Amino acid sequence: MAATLTEYLNTLYTTTWAKRRPGDVDQIFEANKLLKLYNSKSMIHYESTDGRRFEIPLRIRKTTTAKFFTKGSTFSISDFDPLTVAYDTWKNLGDQVVRYWEDDKINGGSETRHTKMMTSKMNTVRDTLEEKVEDALWANTGGASVDDYNGLQYLVDDDPSTSATIHGINQSTAVDESGNYYWRNQTKTSSGAFSVYGESDLTNILNTCERWGKIDLLVSDQTTHELGEAEALERVSVVNKEAVNLGLDHITFKGRIWIWSPKCTTGYTYMLDRRHIGFTIDPAVNMIMGPWKKIPNQFEDVVTQIVQRANQWVDKRRCHGVIISQAA
Amino acid sequence: MSKLFRFLNPVKLFSFAEEDAGGGEDKDKDIVSKADHDALVANNAKLTKDLEEMRMEVLSPDYMTYLSNKGTKPPEPEEKAKAKETELTEEALGKLSPKELLALAEKNAKTALQGEMDKLRAETATDSKARSKREIAAFASTHDDFEEYRPIMHGLSLDPKHSHKPLATLYKEAKEYAARFRAVPTEEEKKKQKGMSTEKPGGGSESYADLRKLSTADATAKALDEVKKELGPIPLA
Numbered sequence: 154m155a156a157t158l159t160e161y162l163n164t165l166y167t168t169t170w171a172k173r174r175p176g177d178v179d180q181i182f183e184a185n186k187l188l189k190l191y192n193s194k195s196m197i198h199y200e201s202t203d204g205r206r207f208e209i210p211l212r213i214r215k216t217t218t219a220k221f222f223t224k225g226s227t228f229s230i231s232d233f234d235p236l237t238v239a240y241d242t243w244k245n246l247g248d249q250v251v252r253y254w255e256d257d258k259i260n261g262g263s264e265t266r267h268t269k270m271m272t273s274k275m276n277t278v279r280d281t282l283e284e285k286v287e288d289a290l291w292a293n294t295g296g297a298s299v300d301d302y303n304g305l306q307y308l309v310d311d312d313p314s315t316s317a318t319i320h321g322i323n324q325s326t327a328v329d330e331s332g333n334y335y336w337r338n339q340t341k342t343s344s345g346a347f348s349v350y351g352e353s354d355l356t357n358i359l360n361t362c363e364r365w366g367k368i369d370l371l372v373s374d375q376t377t378h379e380l381g382e383a384e385a386l387e388r389v390s391v392v393n394k395e396a397v398n399l400g401l402d403h404i405t406f407k408g409r410i411w412i413w414s415p416k417c418t419t420g421y422t423y424m425l426d427r428r429h430i431g432f433t434i435d436p437a438v439n440m441i442m443g444p445w446k447k448i449p450n451q452f453e454d455v456v457t458q459i460v461q462r463a464n465q466w467v468d469k470r471r472c473h474g475v476i477i478s479q480a481a
Numbered sequence: 482m483s484k485l486f487r488f489l490n491p492v493k494l495f496s497f498a499e500e501d502a503g504g505g506e507d508k509d510k511d512i513v514s515k516a517d518h519d520a521l522v523a524n525n526a527k528l529t530k531d532l533e534e535m536r537m538e539v540l541s542p543d544y545m546t547y548l549s550n551k552g553t554k555p556p557e558p559e560e561k562a563k564a565k566e567t568e569l570t571e572e573a574l575g576k577l578s579p580k581e582l583l584a585l586a587e588k589n590a591k592t593a594l595q596g597e598m599d600k601l602r603a604e605t606a607t608d609s610k611a612r613s614k615r616e617i618a619a620f621a622s623t624h625d626d627f628e629e630y631r632p633i634m635h636g637l638s639l640d641p642k643h644s645h646k647p648l649a650t651l652y653k654e655a656k657e658y659a660a661r662f663r664a665v666p667t668e669e670e671k672k673k674q675k676g677m678s679t680e681k682p683g684g685g686s687e688s689y690a691d692l693r694k695l696s697t698a699d700a701t702a703k704a705l706d707e708v709k710k711e712l713g714p715i716p717l718a
Contacts, residue, residue: 156712164712169704175693176700262715268701276697 366472
C-alpha cells in the first residue's frame with residue numbers, strides 16, 4: 154500500500170534530521186563559545202544515562218598520613234578513600250516540530266516547496282535550541298529543583314559563603330580534613346575604577362584561583378571586556394594560539410584567553426580552570442527526533458520532539474573565581 | 482674421680498656417721514665441704530642430662546628397629562610374598578575341585594593375555610609415532626615453508642572436525658587461514674574502519690564523521706533521494 158502524504162513527509166523529515174543531526178549538533182556547540190572552549194580541552198563528555206543521576210568524581214580529600222621519617226620511624230596505618238562522588242541530575246532539553254495537514258496539502262507534490270518548509274522548520278528548531286543552551290549555560294540556577302542545566306553563575310557563585318547546594322554539597326558548610334571550605338569558589342569585589350584597579354584586581358583573583366588550579370579562560374560581559382582591551386592592549390599579547398585555532402575573537406590576560414558573552418552579568422569577569430568544569434551529554438539522546446504523533450482532535454496534523462539530555466558540572470570549585478562590580 | 486664415684490653412690494655419700502665412727506684425720510679426708518658437695522651434685526645432674534640427650538640422639542626409632550632386627554633374616558619384598566602365595570604346590574592343587582581348577586586356570590590365562598596385549602599396544606603406539614614422524618619429515622622435505630605453517634596446521638588438527646585430514650589438506654587450509662590475516666584492507670574497508678572510530682552511539686549505519694561534513698542542503702537532498710528510492714515520488718494526498 155502506497156504511503157499517504159502525511160506518512161511520506163513523516164519519513165522524509167525523520168530521514169533528513171538523521172542526516173542533519175551531526176552537523177547541527179556541531180553547529181550548536183560551535184556557536185556557543187563556552188562549549189567550544191570546553192570541547193577544546195576535552196571537557197565535553199559523552200556518558201550514557203545510568204540510573205536517575207550522573208556521577209561527578211571529586212578529588213577533594215587529602216591523606217593525613219604523609220610524613221618525613223628517619224630510620225625505624227613508623228607510619229600510622231589507616232584506610233583512606235580520596236574519591237568523593239558528587240551527584241547531579243540529568244537535564245532534558247527539547248523542542249517540537251509541528252506540521253499542519255493543510256500546509257502539507259497546499260505544497261502538494263512539489264519537492265522544492267516541501268523541502269523549503271522542512272528546512273525552515275528544522276533550522277528554526279536548531280536556532281531555538283542553540284539559544285536555550287546558551288541561556289541555560291549562563292543561568293544562575295541549577296540543581297534538582299530546576300529543569301535547566303546548572304548555569305555558570307550557579308557553579309561559580311558570586312557569594313560562595315551563602316548556603317547553596319551544588320551537586321549535593323552545601324558550599325557554606327562543607328570542609329575538608331584541615332577545616333578548609335573546599336566547596337567554595339574564589340570571589341572578589343572590584344577595588345574601584347577599571348582604569349586604575351582593573352589590572353591589579355584581575356591579577357589578584359587570578360593568583361588566588363591559581364593557588365588551587367590553573368586558570369586558562371576569562372569570560373566577561375561586553376563592557377568589561379572592552380575596558381580590558383582598551384587598558385591592556387599596549388602591554389599584553391592579544392593572541393592566544395588555542396583561541397586563534399578555534400577562530401575566537403579574543404584578547405588575552407597574562408596569556409589566558411579572555412572572551413566575552415552577552416549573557417554574562419555586567420561588571421563580572423569569570424576565571425575558569427577548564428580542567429575542572431565541563432559538560433556531559435548522553436550520546437543516545439543528543440538532539441534526537443522522536444516519533445511523529447497525530448494531534449488527537451485535529452485532522453492529520455502531526456507533531457514530534459527533538460530532545461537532548463545533558464548537564465554542566467564542576468568537579469572542583471576552589472580553582473574557579475569571579476570578580477564583580479567592575480566599571481570604568 | 483674417686484669423689485665423683487662417691488657421689489654416684491648415695492648410700493656411701495650419706496653414711497658419714499659410719500665413717501666418723503672409724504675416727505682419726507684419715508677419716509676427715511673423705512669429708513667434703515658443702516660448696517663442693519653442691520657443685521658435684523649439679524655436675525652430676527648435668528652429666529646425667531647430657532647422657533640422656535646423647536642417648537636420645539643416637540638411639541633413634543630407626544636405629545632401635547635396626548638393633549632389634551639385628552641378626553634376624555630381612556623380610557621379603559611384598560610382591561615376592563604375594564607371588565609365593567599364588568604358587569600352588571602339587572599337593573594343594575590336588576586338593577582343589579575340578580571347578581576350582583577351571584576357575585584358577587581361567588584367571589591365570591586372563592592375566593597372561595592381558596600382559597601380552599599391553600605389550601603389543603605399547604609397541605604399536607611406538608610404531609605409529611615413528612610412522613607419523615617419517616611422514617612429517619617426508620612432507621617437510623617437499624615443502625620449503627612447512628615450518629612456517631606448522632603451528633597453524635597443529636592448531637587446526639586439534640579441532641576434532643579436522644582430525645581425519647591428511648597433512649596436505651591441513652597445509653592448504655593453514656595457508657588460506659594465514660592469507661586472510663595478511664590481506665591488505667581495501668579502500669572501502671579502510672573508509673569503514675575510519676568511520677567506525679568516530680561514530681557516536683545513536684547514529685545510523687552511515688559514518689558520523691561523513692554526516693557532520695554535509696551541509697544542510699546536501700543532507701536534505703540525500704534524505705530526499707533515499708525516501709524517493711524507497712517510497713517513490715511525493716504523493717498528492
